[in-house]
Amino acid sequence: MSTTGVTAPEGFVAAAARAGIKPSGNPDLAVVVNEGPDFTAAGVFTRNKVCAAPVKVSRETVAGGQLQAVVLNSGNANACTGQQGLDDARTMQRLTANGVGTEPSRVAVCSTGIIGDVLPMDKVESGIAAVVKQLGDNGGDAATAIMTTDTVAKEVVVKGDGWTLGGMGKGAGMMAPSLATMLVCLTTDAKVTPDALQAALERGCAATFDTLDIDGSTSTNDTVIAMASGASGVTPTQQELDAAVLEACAQLAAKMQSDAEGVTKRVTITVTGAADDAQALHAARTIGRDNLVKTAMFGSDPNWGRVLAAVGMAEAEMDAEHISVTFNGQTVCEHSTGAPGAREVDLSGADIAVVVDLGTGGEGRATVRTTDLSHAYVEINSAYTS
Amino acid sequence: MSTTGVTAPEGFVAAAARAGIKPSGNPDLAVVVNEGPDFTAAGVFTRNKVCAAPVKVSRETVAGGQLQAVVLNSGNANACTGQQGLDDARTMQRLTANGVGTEPSRVAVCSTGIIGDVLPMDKVESGIAAVVKQLGDNGGDAATAIMTTDTVAKEVVVKGDGWTLGGMGKGAGMMAPSLATMLVCLTTDAKVTPDALQAALERGCAATFDTLDIDGSTSTNDTVIAMASGASGVTPTQQELDAAVLEACAQLAAKMQSDAEGVTKRVTITVTGAADDAQALHAARTIGRDNLVKTAMFGSDPNWGRVLAAVGMAEAEMDAEHISVTFNGQTVCEHSTGAPGAREVDLSGADIAVVVDLGTGGEGRATVRTTDLSHAYVEINSAYTS
Numbered sequence: 001m002s003t004t005g006v007t008a009p010e011g012f013v014a015a016a017a018r019a020g021i022k023p024s025g026n027p028d029l030a031v032v033v034n035e036g037p038d039f040t041a042a043g044v045f046t047r048n049k050v051c052a053a054p055v056k057v058s059r060e061t062v063a064g065g066q067l068q069a070v071v072l073n074s075g076n077a078n079a080c081t082g083q084q085g086l087d088d089a090r091t092m093q094r095l096t097a098n099g100v101g102t103e104p105s106r107v108a109v110c111s112t113g114i115i116g117d118v119l120p121m122d123k124v125e126s127g128i129a130a131v132v133k134q135l136g137d138n139g140g141d142a143a144t145a146i147m148t149t150d151t152v153a154k155e156v157v158v159k160g161d162g163w164t165l166g167g168m169g170k171g172a173g174m175m176a177p178s179l180a181t182m183l184v185c186l187t188t189d190a191k192v193t194p195d196a197l198q199a200a201l202e203r204g205c206a207a208t209f210d211t212l213d214i215d216g217s218t219s220t221n222d223t224v225i226a227m228a229s230g231a232s233g234v235t236p237t238q239q240e241l242d243a244a245v246l247e248a249c250a251q252l253a254a255k256m257q258s259d260a261e262g263v264t265k266r267v268t269i270t271v272t273g274a275a276d277d278a279q280a281l282h283a284a285r286t287i288g289r290d291n292l293v294k295t296a297m298f299g300s301d302p303n304w305g306r307v308l309a310a311v312g313m314a315e316a317e318m319d320a321e322h323i324s325v326t327f328n329g330q331t332v333c334e335h336s337t338g339a340p341g342a343r344e345v346d347l348s349g350a351d352i353a354v355v356v357d358l359g360t361g362g363e364g365r366a367t368v369r370t371t372d373l374s375h376a377y378v379e380i381n382s383a384y385t386s
Numbered sequence: 387m388s389t390t391g392v393t394a395p396e397g398f399v400a401a402a403a404r405a406g407i408k409p410s411g412n413p414d415l416a417v418v419v420n421e422g423p424d425f426t427a428a429g430v431f432t433r434n435k436v437c438a439a440p441v442k443v444s445r446e447t448v449a450g451g452q453l454q455a456v457v458l459n460s461g462n463a464n465a466c467t468g469q470q471g472l473d474d475a476r477t478m479q480r481l482t483a484n485g486v487g488t489e490p491s492r493v494a495v496c497s498t499g500i501i502g503d504v505l506p507m508d509k510v511e512s513g514i515a516a517v518v519k520q521l522g523d524n525g526g527d528a529a530t531a532i533m534t535t536d537t538v539a540k541e542v543v544v545k546g547d548g549w550t551l552g553g554m555g556k557g558a559g560m561m562a563p564s565l566a567t568m569l570v571c572l573t574t575d576a577k578v579t580p581d582a583l584q585a586a587l588e589r590g591c592a593a594t595f596d597t598l599d600i601d602g603s604t605s606t607n608d609t610v611i612a613m614a615s616g617a618s619g620v621t622p623t624q625q626e627l628d629a630a631v632l633e634a635c636a637q638l639a640a641k642m643q644s645d646a647e648g649v650t651k652r653v654t655i656t657v658t659g660a661a662d663d664a665q666a667l668h669a670a671r672t673i674g675r676d677n678l679v680k681t682a683m684f685g686s687d688p689n690w691g692r693v694l695a696a697v698g699m700a701e702a703e704m705d706a707e708h709i710s711v712t713f714n715g716q717t718v719c720e721h722s723t724g725a726p727g728a729r730e731v732d733l734s735g736a737d738i739a740v741v742v743d744l745g746t747g748g749e750g751r752a753t754v755r756t757t758d759l760s761h762a763y764v765e766i767n768s769a770y771t772s
Binding site for chain 2: 116321333
């Protein structure tokens, strides 16, 4: 019995293959199959208006609340590929459905890789034919097959009371080099309704992936799919389900943050004292996306002035004369002016916590996770061969 | 008779000094004086909610429509300096007024440099005392004294029919490393009303500095001041005034773009086919700020997929299936899919023009100028000593 990733819960099998989509020859195709008895499904998709063919197909498929399988490929995002791309995504759906013995309308499709190239469908077809013959407790193989610039496979298992939630993910936030970035597949043997699963997934994503903001870029392919087999026979409360999904998403998001391209610092930006949570989130994002803040973090420079200049751009209510900032718990700015010793705070470690209070006296609060902006980021993203 | 920068028009004198605010000992203080007969003034200021003391003081001062002098310092932004900063800006105003023989309410103050440090007022006071004794045709010296990370002084002269417009500026868009960034001072001997000058300035800035977007950061100190002496006796039409101010702003903005920190490419992003100009501008900014697009430009990589992924994030109406993109006039994407030869377009030159049509059939159109994101940008902004 497998205990890793998507095949940890009962009722799920998976397999991966080297289909040859990636020039490197690394594994690049995976299928995750729900063997039931339930085929409950939920999904969350990119909000980018330019979305990839597999997103269009899977959004429609998941809307029915039932899925029996997900087919995923890396090395090619099948994005900006027009009608051919849509046809190809539907072919992937059909081939997988035939292979695992279900209807195409019960198969979701996820792709990740370069934007703008048409899929090599001969390779994809052979790959699917091969992979459906190897289905088993191979969650780890599936997690490896969806990697692009990821340096490590990303899996998670959360144990409930008599039920289990597993998952795999790929991506470095929205940061991969023009690649279709974040893909996540969660599986559980809990016995839950599509609505319950969808609600848990939306809440979990909002608090985790949605606040992991590496460079402000939203990909064309971001997809989070959840499937529930009901094989444990246990129905958790909504609260228990929410908690497990949140925990799984949080662990996968943390792995993505640590593996973000070029990262030398993990930066957590918390905004407090905002009029409401939405304004706090907007302010935290504005700081977390500011290149001047991000390069200062790379330089271990306690440059609180850049944080103030960044937050001042946010469309959030603030008392511009009474903003305060701490770096790793040390006060560096009070009443919007420098605190004693602010320039000497040590930020040489890998983790930097920035807390900014907007001074409105409100209860609004939010946290965003990001990274520094390093030479390696520029190198990876400029040297990447289109 | 001077022919450069702010002292090119009749009725203006200027001077600069090494006050010792900059550790380097380079010139860091300048005064520009309007000798009349008119003392018409206009100003445009940063929209950052966290704005520096000199911005607060000058905004109030310029609101009266009359200015006799501007005092400018580099090396210290006097931003995030609380009540002390406000007191210091008012002291600069008063010292300059005394030195040139006017009221403090007729002197604007501009500061640029590091955020969060209190001004060394003893040095500022000696500097102002020295500089007001050297007033003359020294536009070039003044332009040099306001430089921070600028590598060249930035001046402009535009000739009208019997009147002249001069100007100086500093800054690399919103890009300087946590520095108070863009300062511009325009002078003219045209005989115009404050309202006419303010209207021309707002129109000129909107089309130039407001669309120069190096890294999306808006500084705490951005200030554009215009003064008119009326010494030519000529009153241009509003259209003539608008055209001259626009030309001066455009030339200074182009100099800033070319001198932006770490720049290896000058990138112009034009969006067409939008529902209206405002949506086109928002879409162009979204593309111009995207780090994945900017690193691709640094790598001379014709990665149109990143442009599509970026524009898809914009809050602008678009036909996501019918977006087209050209790089330097060559079509790389049509109907949101790749055009033949798209990956072979040569972007090795220093100038890259990106045109994106949103496919709505609308007339909306806007252009934003930006730069690439290079190793040097990261180096300058991470190594900068706070």
